[in-house]
Amino acid sequence: MHFVHYGHSCVLLDTGAARLLFDPGVFSSFEDVRGVDAVLITHLHADHLDPARLPALLEVNPGAQLVVDADSAAVVRDLGLEPTVVEIDTTLTVAGVQVKPVGGTHAEIHREIPRPANAGYIVADGAFYHPGDALYVPEESIDVLGVPVGAPWLRLGEAVDFTREVAPRVAVPIHERTLSEAGIQIALSRLQAMAPEKTTTTVLPSAQETEV
Template sequence: MEVTKLEHACQVLREGDARLVLDPGGFTRSVDATGVVAVVVTHEHPDHVTPDQVRRILDANPDAVVIGPEGVRAALADADIAVDVVTDGDHRTVGPFSLDFHGTRHQLIHSSVPIVDNTGVLVDGRLFHPGDSYTDPGVPVELLAAPVGAPWLKVAEMMDYVAALAPTRAFPIHEATLSDVGYQAHTARLREAVEPHGSLVVLRPGESLTF
């Protein structure tokens, strides 16, 4: 399997000719991909999903399904985009991809900011994308898409989360709110949390990793 990291939280996974798009939001380039069998969205915030991004993918891949928690369904309803609603403990098989969903809530930003639905996805029991959360899928993680910058993220908590999951490999995501200097600093701390038990692979937007 291959994962290509795009800007911020968006990733495109490829298995043979089939592709799975994760979190195509407004901080990401226009996602142009063929062979897409599903779009998985962890939560409704626009840096993770926009109607325009999803419609662009569906226009090119009319048989693709959109999967996400209830908040995503509500966010895309006005655009007449159907969503297969999932929550913690649900499972879906789409094309060659096996999807297990974990978690229910977005990490706290501030007491004044409503907490929205957030459901992370474990793909083929190997790659875990937690969305905006510190969700533990409860199984060994081979490859973790690890958020490194966000209004809700504290570096100490991020390091504790990654150290507890102990993934075999990780790569940083969710970096659009950071300057280049901040990204380097946060990624260095992520590396410290990963390397006692695994390795960190830094992917710039457009770069891919085969695993």
């Protein structure tokens, strides 16, 4: 599989059969992405779904299927877009690839802040797992895991424990734009030092295709 990290939670996965773009949000640079078969949104927060740029992204990728969680559906319909709305734990076929939405609820930021729907996406029976803004541990064995490293709802120890519980072959750090450069380096060093023995932590270079 090949991956491109466009910043924060925005990741392009090329399975060889399909090109799937996850979470094009306001902290990410995805304007030049072409040849996408599907755009998948985990939840409605702006760092995962940028309403201002999403229509243009789909315009230059006219064949792309738009896949969203239940709460994001109203946002994209207000843009004049008609999405595929997922149901948690109900596998669907996206661009010929099996995708299973899991979890269902955003992690808690504060008890007074509402928690929207959050669909983590497991691609091809565990080849890749993008959790969005939650640390749901799936039953499936995961090969490549997108690991959030910085967020208002996240402690570094939780990211380490999440990686250990999922125990992927490769952990790919994402969701980093809320941290300073120093904070990112601290998080990466801890993840690399404390990951399970079987897990390699691979930092994807910005906007460059990498085989994982």
